[in-house]
Amino acid sequence: MEKARFAFVHSNSIEKYHYPDSCPFKTERAALTKSFLLSSGLYTGDDRVEVAPVPLSLDEMHLFHTQEYLAHLQRASAGLRSSSDAAAGLGAPDTPLFSDLFAYAALAGGGTVTAARLVLDNGYRAVFNPSGGYHHALTHTAGGFCYINDVAIACRICADAGKKVCCIDLDVHHGNGSQAAFYGDPRVLTISLHESGKTLYPWSGFESEIGEGLGRGYNVNVPLPAGTDDALYRASFKEIVLPLLSAFSPDVVLMELGMDVLSGDPLGHFRMTNNAFADLLPQVMGYGAPIIAIGGGGYNPYNTARAWALLWTVLCGIEPETEMAASASSIGDFAELGPALREPRFLTQSVTLEQIALEAAETIEYVKRTVFPLHGL
Secondary structure, eight states, X not given: OOOOOEXXXXXXXXXXXXXXXXXXXXXXXXHHHHHHHHHTTOSOBTTEEXXXXXXXXXXXXXXXXXXXXXXXXXXXXXTOOOTTTGGGTOSSTTSOOOTTHHHHHHHHHHHHHHHHHHHHHHOOSXXXXXXXXXXXXXXXXXXXXXXXOHHHHHHXXXXXXXXXXXXXXOSSSOOHHXXXXXXXXXXEXXXXXXXXXXXXXXXXXXXXXXXXXXXXXXXXXXXXXXXXXXXXXXXXXXXXXXXXXXXXXXXXXXXXXXXXXXTTOTTOOOBBOTHHHHXXXXXXXXXXXXXXXXXXXXXXXXXXXXHHXXXXXXXXXXXXXXXXXXXXXXXXXXXXXOSOOSOOOOOXXXXXXXXXXXXXXXXXXXXXXXXXXXXXX
């Protein structure tokens, strides 16, 4: 049997690009993730390599975005502002314009397509692009720190190659752009667990949004209440995602691993630790399909990078046994973080949690009642 191979998509060139200092989105998270892994000797090895991202071509961008929007984005990135910027979603606090914006979006998003091609053409078991995950960009507008939707483009490339694709979006924000891309397409099963649109941008992703036409039942939303913790999240994942994975039997799984689910993230309202994703990831890997993992949200850079470093070790099957029981302070600089990647586990017990568990249960039952029969479940 051929030995499994794993790739971390990154390069020094991507580290030169930055959103404005005032913007919560920090491109530095990817390099910080690499630093965590290098410091622990877990970055590369016999079966683990770094691969440089290849920038998206205009043809690849056109797989999802309109020519008019891309031309507008190029002009704005070059400093040519216009009265129609707002109509394209550009220049808002969550879509700032900055030098080399287009070059960064092409390179960061290109990392996800690079990951897809490593899986499709080179047989990699798992590839991680921490700089990817721009799931809010629509065909003709930017939004939510996202300009080029690499999720939609990579899934489209995999589907056009004849692969059944499951896109599992675990960012705290609903992936509205990715949903729009495949709302009527049964080749891509899109599953999103996120904070409810009742309390969080982009105010969408309700359980009733299940796709249309041939794609009915292939768009699955599990909106969870603010205050969701590890236990409630794991239970929701087990109830919905795992049965659908089994029924759909994908050839490729793309996972957006947004770390804005973590407790204390300034833009989300969940109460989770990084253990939740580390516990769930092996369950997805157990289905045997190769995994394209991408970053997404996460607005505490240190906690986000530490979590992504942990997930890289889980993807590659190299997480040290000592990590399983180790503890570390939850926030701070490297000296305070110590050697452990996992956060301390904690239990949330409150009347409020009981109330949100009931709300989550109603959502899960709705999905089971409306979506599961469409997949023979």
